[in-house]
Amino acid sequence: MSENPNPASAPSAEPTPSAEPAPSAEPAPAAPPAGSSPATEWPVLDEGASSGATASSAAASATSPVADQSRMAAPRGLSYAVDIVFCIDVTGSMTPIIDQVKSNALRFYDDVQSNLTAKGKNVDQLRVRVIAFRDFAADGAAALDESPFFTLPDERADFSEFVNGLVAEGGGDAPESGLEAVALAIDSPWTTVGDRRRQVIVVWTDQPAQPLDPSVLPPDIASRVPRDSSALTDAWEDEQGRMGSSSKRLILFAPDGPGWSDISAVWENVVHHPSQAGGGLSEVDYGTIIDSIGNSV
Amino acid sequence: MATPGPTISFAFNLGKIPDQGEDSDPILRDGPDLGLVGVFDGMGGAGGTVYDTPEGRRTGAYLASRIARDVVERRMMDLLEPDWHLNGKTAANDLQRSVQQALRQRLEELRATPSGLRSRLIRALPTTMALVALQRTQPGGPVWAGHVLWAGDSRAYVFESSGMRQVTTDDLRDPGDALANLRHDSVVSNAMSADTEFHVNYRRVELRAPFLVICATDGCFGYLRTPMHFEHLVLSRLLEARNTEAWSSSLQAEIAAVTGDDAAMSTLGVGADFKEFQKLFAPRVAELASEFTGPLDELSDAIARVEQELRALRLRQLDEMTQRWNRYKSGYERYLQSEAPVEEDESLSSADREQTEPIGADDNGDATEMSTEDTPLGDGEVESEESPPTEMSEPIGDSAPERNGEAERNGEAS
Numbered sequence: 001m002s003e004n005p006n007p008a009s010a011p012s013a014e015p016t017p018s019a020e021p022a023p024s025a026e027p028a029p030a031a032p033p034a035g036s037s038p039a040t041e042w043p044v045l046d047e048g049a050s051s052g053a054t055a056s057s058a059a060a061s062a063t064s065p066v067a068d069q070s071r072m073a074a075p076r077g078l079s080y081a082v083d084i085v086f087c088i089d090v091t092g093s094m095t096p097i098i099d100q101v102k103s104n105a106l107r108f109y110d111d112v113q114s115n116l117t118a119k120g121k122n123v124d125q126l127r128v129r130v131i132a133f134r135d136f137a138a139d140g141a142a143a144l145d146e147s148p149f150f151t152l153p154d155e156r157a158d159f160s161e162f163v164n165g166l167v168a169e170g171g172g173d174a175p176e177s178g179l180e181a182v183a184l185a186i187d188s189p190w191t192t193v194g195d196r197r198r199q200v201i202v203v204w205t206d207q208p209a210q211p212l213d214p215s216v217l218p219p220d221i222a223s224r225v226p227r228d229s230s231a232l233t234d235a236w237e238d239e240q241g242r243m244g245s246s247s248k249r250l251i252l253f254a255p256d257g258p259g260w261s262d263i264s265a266v267w268e269n270v271v272h273h274p275s276q277a278g279g280g281l282s283e284v285d286y287g288t289i290i291d292s293i294g295n296s297v
Numbered sequence: 298m299a300t301p302g303p304t305i306s307f308a309f310n311l312g313k314i315p316d317q318g319e320d321s322d323p324i325l326r327d328g329p330d331l332g333l334v335g336v337f338d339g340m341g342g343a344g345g346t347v348y349d350t351p352e353g354r355r356t357g358a359y360l361a362s363r364i365a366r367d368v369v370e371r372r373m374m375d376l377l378e379p380d381w382h383l384n385g386k387t388a389a390n391d392l393q394r395s396v397q398q399a400l401r402q403r404l405e406e407l408r409a410t411p412s413g414l415r416s417r418l419i420r421a422l423p424t425t426m427a428l429v430a431l432q433r434t435q436p437g438g439p440v441w442a443g444h445v446l447w448a449g450d451s452r453a454y455v456f457e458s459s460g461m462r463q464v465t466t467d468d469l470r471d472p473g474d475a476l477a478n479l480r481h482d483s484v485v486s487n488a489m490s491a492d493t494e495f496h497v498n499y500r501r502v503e504l505r506a507p508f509l510v511i512c513a514t515d516g517c518f519g520y521l522r523t524p525m526h527f528e529h530l531v532l533s534r535l536l537e538a539r540n541t542e543a544w545s546s547s548l549q550a551e552i553a554a555v556t557g558d559d560a561a562m563s564t565l566g567v568g569a570d571f572k573e574f575q576k577l578f579a580p581r582v583a584e585l586a587s588e589f590t591g592p593l594d595e596l597s598d599a600i601a602r603v604e605q606e607l608r609a610l611r612l613r614q615l616d617e618m619t620q621r622w623n624r625y626k627s628g629y630e631r632y633l634q635s636e637a638p639v640e641e642d643e644s645l646s647s648a649d650r651e652q653t654e655p656i657g658a659d660d661n662g663d664a665t666e667m668s669t670e671d672t673p674l675g676d677g678e679v680e681s682e683e684s685p686p687t688e689m690s691e692p693i694g695d696s697a698p699e700r701n702g703e704a705e706r707n708g709e710a711s
Contacts, residue, residue: 078520078557119313121557195522196482245471246483249418264415268470269484271416284347285414291345291356292418 080116081125081194083149084109086163087181089205089277090132090145091171097277098168101204104278105130105163108202109152115294125193126152130162133181136216138172144180144221149189171207178209179232179259180217182250183225186235190242199243200293202251206276209259229262236267249293253278299437300506303327305566305574307545308334311516311552312559319344320514321362323563324370324428330379332431332441334563335369337362338451338514340423340488341558348407360407361400361422365489368392368399369428377430385444388430389497392446393489396426400491418484421492425449425485427465427512431567434503439568443502443510448495449488450478452518455502456509458577461528464502475524506568507577516560517552522597525589532578532585541571 086105090098109128116123132145145166150159185201212229214222226232239245252272254260264272271289273281308325312318319339326333339358346357372395376388400422412419430444445453447465455462467478468487489495504510511531518527530551538544545564552560566574585591 078522078555080557116557119557195480239471244481246481269418271414271418273414275413280413282410282413284410285412287347288345288412288414288419292342292416295341295345 078195079124079193080121080196080198081191082112082116082123082127082198082200083188083191084112084126084128084200084202085131085185085188086128087131087133087178087185087201087203087205088163088166089134089171089176089178089203089207090166090168091134091176091207092169093171093174093206094168094277097206097279098166101277102163102166104204105202106160109159111290112200112294113152115290119295121294125191127191128152128159129188130159130166131181131184132166133177134171135176135210136180136218136221137177137210137213139170141218142170143177144184146184175208175210175258176205178203178205178207178254179212179229180210180221180225182263183212183232183235184221186232186241186243187224188242190244197244197247198293199248200251201249202253203260204253204277205260206255206279208255208257211258229259233263233266251289251293253281300439300568301570302329302433303332303431303565303567304570305541306334306564307541308561308563309545309549310559310561311549311556313516313556317356317359318559319356319358319362320516320559320561321366321424323512323561324366324373325563325565326370326374327565328379330433330436331377332510332565332567333370333373333377333428334431334453334510334512334565335366335426335428336451336512336514336561336563337366337369338425338449338516338559338561339363340420340425340449340485343418343420343485343488344423344490346409346412346419346421348409350407357420357422358424360403361424361489361491364399364403364422365396365424365426368395369426373428373430377432379432382442383430383432383444385446385499385501388444389446389499392426393448393495393497396489396497397491397495400489404491420488420490423488423490423493425451425488425514426497427451427453427514429453429464429510429512431504431510431565439506441504441506441508441567443504445498445500445502447498449485451512451514454511454513455504456511456528456532456578457504458507458581460581461524461531463524464500466498466500468498479519479521479523504567507566507573508568509564509566509574511562511564513562514558514560516556516558517562519558520552520556523590523593525585525593529582529585529590532582536575536579536582544571 086108088101088105094101109126113123113126127149129149130145130147134143136143147159147162150156150162152159182201182203190199191197212226212232214225214227217225226235235241236243236248236250248269250263250267250270252260252264252270253275254272255276256274260272260274264270264274271292273285273289275281306325306327308323310318310320310322312320319341321337321339323337324333324335339356339360339362341356341358344356344358344361347354348357348360350360369392372392373388376391377383404421426446426448428446430446432442432444434440434442443455443464445464447453448468450467450469451465452463452467453465455464463475466472467475468485469478469481469483470486471481471483472478472486473481473483487495487498489497518524521527521530531548534547534551535544538547548562552562569577
């Protein structure tokens with residue numbers, strides 16, 4: 001047998017094959033599909049030899065005795081844990097949109113949860129926490145308002161109460177202390193349980209970010225924040241750091257400008273929607289973001 | 298005597314959400330001296346963007362896996378012939394060009410509104426591929442060339458009598474071995490898509506019949522505890538099945554029970570019939586159970602038992618603490634009950650009584666009695682008036698939200 005010296009060339013102007021019809025609930029033959037096989041070169045196995053040559057293009061729940069098997073199989077499955085930290089700009093300029101951002105924060109968890117459960121991923125632990133930020137240069141210690149992690153759904157009322165209690169005020173002139181908030185989020189006490197984890201930071205702001213400046217920070221905050229943007233990048237990229245190398249995601253609803261554009265261009269695992277705190281986000285893009293979190297675990 | 302060619306085969310495609318499975322139906326083709334098995338996993342995390350199509354709204358992941366499958370199958374039918382050795386590297390380049398062109402064309406046809414998102418995580422029409430093309434090297438002989446072509450983290454395996462071998466290398470940004478990849482859940486570094494460059498990997502392996510070739514998306518193997526469990530699952534179901542169809546059904550049920558993703562698998566057996574494969578792999582299943590999965594499962598079971606016992610003990614501790622505290626509490630709080638009458642001890646002389654007269658009186662003249670046996674509060678302890686004891690059944694911890702920075706803010710709004 002020799003190498004084929006002249007294989008048929010790749011199609012250059014053929015129409016693109018369309019997507020298959022939706023899978024049906026009935027098992028359907030997969031090999032060969034009608035109309036696409038030169039039967040003389042690819043004789044199908046005769047009936048006796050290929051007794052099981054079938055494909056089930058069906059929902060698992062529709063074709064499989066899952067309930068009968070799950071008791072036996074479940075112990076070998078994986079467990080999931082998801083932590084989400086919301087960094088919310090609560091300076092005065094956010095006043096017109098703060099209610100929408102609060103609503104988005106409360107909705108975000110529900111949508112991630114739905115995305116996960118739709119694919120049968122049983123999340124063993126789902127927690128959220130909030131870091132509300134202003135501008136340390138203008139507001140001093142009042143520039144930060146942190147919650148602990150709330151375990152959901154048990155502590156949903158506490159989570160809602162904290163979010164609804166946020167008031168947009170202060171902040172001085174733009175920009176704001178968004179990078180400090182991201183640094184504190186990275187420094188969160190992330191979960192260590194679960195075979196697979198997803199650690200998500202979501203930022204809503206309508207302003208660029210101040211450069212990191214430890215001199216304007218209260219001592220207890222300064223000790224938790226990197227000294228400059230390079231150190232902050234290292235903290236995000238650090239494979240041995242607080243966040244897992246593969247499990248972290250940063251979602252930015254922030255305008256193009258100092259701080260955010262650099263992060264968007266350089267950091268891994270970032271999804272950036274350049275906007276005033278998510279304004280103008282289409283449903284399609286929102287769904288894409290939720291899928292980038294829930295569908296990749 | 299000629300060695301048999303492909304003998305048994307099955308393929309399945311399990312969608313977690315009915316009608317929205319993002320894996321395509323697998324490729325499964327065979328002839329006397331050829332075989333072709335392949336799977337395609339539309340990447341939901343990267344390709345969650347929804348498009349309007351004549352069939353309804355579909356994600357990019359859903360569309361991509363099906364487009365790639367159709368193109369790859371058609372190209373491989375042209376490239377793979379019984380009488381010619383396949384040039385694997387040429388085939389890999391051919392598939393890369395063909396799929397890229399088809400995906401780009403489809404993306405144009407979809408006329409999607411440009412996304413407002415910036416991210417290297419998100420791609421247009423992304424899909425993985427794992428494909429094995431088999432060619433017998435000599436007419437009627439037992440040796441086969443396995444041409445392995447892949448992009449992404451779907452896998453191809455070869456099952457020989459001595460065990461399962463992975464013949465693809467996962468395209469991951471943080472690559473590790475198969476066990477590490479299972480745990481790290483790394484981002485895929487190379488996958489077919491319409492808007493990013495990608496390559497198709499190629500590896501050639503030489504296989505001696507009998508053997509099984511399996512291509513699988515990560516929904517099949519990625520939700521089991523170890524690669525050893527995947528091998529044990531596949532082979533133990535083979536041994537317990539009556540025929541190929543029952544083997545496939547059993548595998549589907551087991552995978553559906555644990556997976557958190559769509560799952561597609563394509564399987565081809567070469568050089569032995571069903572019963573012969575059962576006999577071939579029986580010693581390996583026993584070895585896996587005794588040396589690998591069995592001891593690990595025993596440990597997992599032991600941990601589960603201990604955790605269950607620990608949970609039960611903690612509940613019992615809480616319950617007993619509450620019960621015993623309630624028994625103890627009435628005496629402990631004897632003098633804290635403001636309404637409780639002070640028992641007169643008639644044996645006390647008036648002088649004695651005088652000594653127990655109020656030793657501390659508040660501004661209202663109410664007296665708090667302290668017997669000589671009472672212990673004063675230590676440093677740092679806080680005395681509260683009428684404050685009830687902490688309910689021991691309540692969770693301990695700072696469940697109340699912390700609020701820093703409640704100081705009044707008068708700064709100018711930005």
